[in-house]
Amino acid sequence: MDFNLTEEQEMIRTQVRELADTFDMEYWRDCDRNHEYPHEYLKTFAEAGWLGIAIPEAYGGAGLDIFEACLLLEEICASGAGTTGASPVHFAIFPPMPVIKYGTEEQKQRFLPGVASGELKVGFGVTEPDAGTDTTRISTYAEKVGDEYIITGQKVWSTNIKHAQRTLLLARTTPYEQVDKKTLGMSLFMLDLESEGIERSEIEKLGRHAVDSNILTLDHVRVPAYDLIGEEGQGFYHLLAGLNSERLLIAAEAVGIGRAAIDIGVKYANERVVFNRPIGMNQGLQFPLADAHSKLIAAQLLVYKGATMFDQGQSCGAEANMAKLRAAEAGFEACDVALQVHGGMGYASEYHIERLWREIRLYKLAPVSQEMALSYIGQHVLGLPKSY
Numbered sequence: 001m002d003f004n005l006t007e008e009q010e011m012i013r014t015q016v017r018e019l020a021d022t023f024d025m026e027y028w029r030d031c032d033r034n035h036e037y038p039h040e041y042l043k044t045f046a047e048a049g050w051l052g053i054a055i056p057e058a059y060g061g062a063g064l065d066i067f068e069a070c071l072l073l074e075e076i077c078a079s080g081a082g083t084t085g086a087s088p089v090h091f092a093i094f095p096p097m098p099v100i101k102y103g104t105e106e107q108k109q110r111f112l113p114g115v116a117s118g119e120l121k122v123g124f125g126v127t128e129p130d131a132g133t134d135t136t137r138i139s140t141y142a143e144k145v146g147d148e149y150i151i152t153g154q155k156v157w158s159t160n161i162k163h164a165q166r167t168l169l170l171a172r173t174t175p176y177e178q179v180d181k182k183t184l185g186m187s188l189f190m191l192d193l194e195s196e197g198i199e200r201s202e203i204e205k206l207g208r209h210a211v212d213s214n215i216l217t218l219d220h221v222r223v224p225a226y227d228l229i230g231e232e233g234q235g236f237y238h239l240l241a242g243l244n245s246e247r248l249l250i251a252a253e254a255v256g257i258g259r260a261a262i263d264i265g266v267k268y269a270n271e272r273v274v275f276n277r278p279i280g281m282n283q284g285l286q287f288p289l290a291d292a293h294s295k296l297i298a299a300q301l302l303v304y305k306g307a308t309m310f311d312q313g314q315s316c317g318a319e320a321n322m323a324k325l326r327a328a329e330a331g332f333e334a335c336d337v338a339l340q341v342h343g344g345m346g347y348a349s350e351y352h353i354e355r356l357w358r359e360i361r362l363y364k365l366a367p368v369s370q371e372m373a374l375s376y377i378g379q380h381v382l383g384l385p386k387s388y
């Protein structure tokens with residue numbers, strides 16, 4: 001067991017941090033305040049080659065593993081960028097995964113170089129108004145007519161699609177009632193968001209205002225069959241192949257956001273003087289900061305273990321779910337403690353911690369809720385009966 005990063009991994013961490021630090025906290029606050037997508041930041045990261053970190057070299061990427069992608073996102077978040085900075089990069093890593101794994105050579109050539117260069121932005125559409133946690137209940141339907149599919153339905157929370165040209169979309173190609181197994185009969189498409197019959201409307205939300213989440217309505221949208229990714233009817237399984245890695249990426253982001261919060265909290269605790277001494281002298285503040293820090297480091301170890309296993313091709317469902325569960329808790333606790341340390345000023349946007357606090361809350365809900373991560377552990381690790 002070796003707990004040291006390799007030289008290359010250390011270099012990734014340093015280089016990412018240096019680049020991320022060229023965008024200060026005011027930049028992120030303004031993006032959030034003005035609901036402005038961080039185009040300049042994304043362009044900088046694309047030009048430096050980071051968007052293509054997990055895309056094979058043959059398609060313009062760096063061909064690195066999920067471990068390195070976790071380091072990238074953790075370090076972006078540790079710089080204070082929060083989900084505002086993480087999500088646009090995350091969307092260049094996760095939705096393209098089924099294309100890398102199951103796409104045809106033509107699809108890889110058509111989509112991946114654009115994602116790596118930042119020219120092609122992609123969204124992800126699985127959740128529906130009546131089907132979130134229970135994905136098998138999606139009702140968006142793609143009917144095969146000749147050499148195209150006609151898709152009708154509605155997605156909710158589709159993130160990043162205001163600025164994206166494509167979204168990875170899961171639709172039923174066989175009705176729920178007609179499949180032998182409920183996870184069959186769903187298919188993945190790289191939907192062209194410029195197609196006729198598409199409407200997008202943005203959802204007002206608690207945080208990450210710069211990165212949109214939307215209701216996506218599809219009314220008889222014609223999708224060429226060559227935009228089907230992988231095998232018809234196997235879309236759920238194609239997605240599953242990438243879900244553990246997405247959980248690990250999210251967990252890495254949560255650890256990074258927590259680290260940024262602790263840095264901000266410690267700085268304030270050292271500087272702020274009340275009763276003639278820095279407030280950090282009070283164990284009532286020092287202990288929660290130390291406790292939150294130790295939980296972040298524990299979560300980070302789970303992320304690194306899960307990512308290592310994923311990259312080695314081992315099954316890592318338990319580690320990915322535990323990493324996501326622990327990192328979302330630890331990240332939230334770190335932000336909450338750091339906000340508390342600031343007293344009333346924790347509530348003021350000037351000190352930035354309120355933005356991180358709003359943003360980190362998301363990771364207890366999405367992309368998979370804490371309850372579903374616990375269900376996985378209960379069933380698959382502890383051997384308890386399936387609870388849903």
Ligand SMILES: Cc1cc2nc3c(=O)[nH]c(=O)nc-3n(C[C@H](O)[C@H](O)[C@H](O)COP(=O)(O)OP(=O)(O)OC[C@H]3O[C@@H](n4cnc5c(N)ncnc54)[C@H](O)[C@@H]3O)c2cc1C
Binds near residue numbers: 125365
């Ligand atoms: C900001 C944001 C961005 C998002 N981006 C995307 C995106 O890009 N693409 C996309 O497809 N989706 C996206 N989502 C959706 C997200 O993945 C879902 O919200 C999440 O999976 C939960 O589904 P739901 O909201 O339908 O909750 P529901 O399924 O309605 O569940 C409600 C609550 O009940 C709990 N629950 C349900 N069943 C059980 C059970 N058996 N045991 C215990 N608890 C249970 C859940 O854990 C949850 O807390 C996003 C969500 C948000 C908030």
